[in-house]
Amino acid sequence: MDTHTIGTADTPPSQPEEETPWLTAREQRMWRAHLEVAKLLDYQLSRELQPHNLAINDYEILVVLSEAPDHRMRMTDLATATLQSKSRLSHQITRMENAGLVLRQECPGDRRGLYAHLTEQGWETMQRVAPDHVRSVRAHFIDRFTPEQLDALYEALAPVADHLRGLRGRS
């Protein structure tokens, strides 16, 4: 949408719904840069995982399970950790189970839930792919910032992540 400035203070208060706080040009350019980087980086990293036959969400699951005790997590906890809906995660785990990367297991003594368990093949895949993936993340993102920019980005983004995680947790 075109760039608009915020409505001036002398707009009649009787029409509050018309006072849309449009983004200023400076806000707009930053918003677009964020959207572009998020979308294009996802595309590029996905592309560079393709030779390993992994989608970017698959890789994330492998990382999270490899960090978990006994290489397994309750499906509900895995959905929370990867910020996915349970139904979408379930489809993904089915695909990864067919590829031999994870196994579903019943929780002993817990009728409520299922675990996702990293297989030996899943663990080996993660270890084989991780070095390439780290190089991709460096080449297209991390190494493009100065140390000062890295810290400034973290300071700016971390509170926003906290805010959004809080909203997500309540929904």
Next chain:
Amino acid sequence: MDTHTIGTADTPPSQPEEETPWLTAREQRMWRAHLEVAKLLDYQLSRELQPHNLAINDYEILVVLSEAPDHRMRMTDLATATLQSKSRLSHQITRMENAGLVLRQECPGDRRGLYAHLTEQGWETMQRVAPDHVRSVRAHFIDRFTPEQLDALYEALAPVADHLRGLRGRS
């Protein structure tokens, strides 16, 4: 994955494949903050568009078409502008056509292509939804930064967007 430091310089050069440049703790926390914000913001903005029966990608199409001359664009140009594959865009335009928001039209005198054209209903939908969407973008992102942070984020992210756009254009 766990935090690793970069391999030291005295690692034997005969084993270059072992010198994976793992992210440092400072790089790692920034990388995770970026990933979380990108994913959670997409989730939250999508959620707040639901009462309008729009997906976030639908909204983006409405914005891009509303800015185009005569409210229409060649499908190939629209795919480039929205950073989508042509096949995925085609499915999305079919859904939006069924909802009455856009129309496909043949390009006069151009056998190669089709236009996507914003309908009157699409235009009205965009104008009705935009104020709410801008408020969402402010509440969950833009207004959470100082003016200095906004500019620093833009300065850091814009060159990365340029880099990634260049890679995408070549693929």
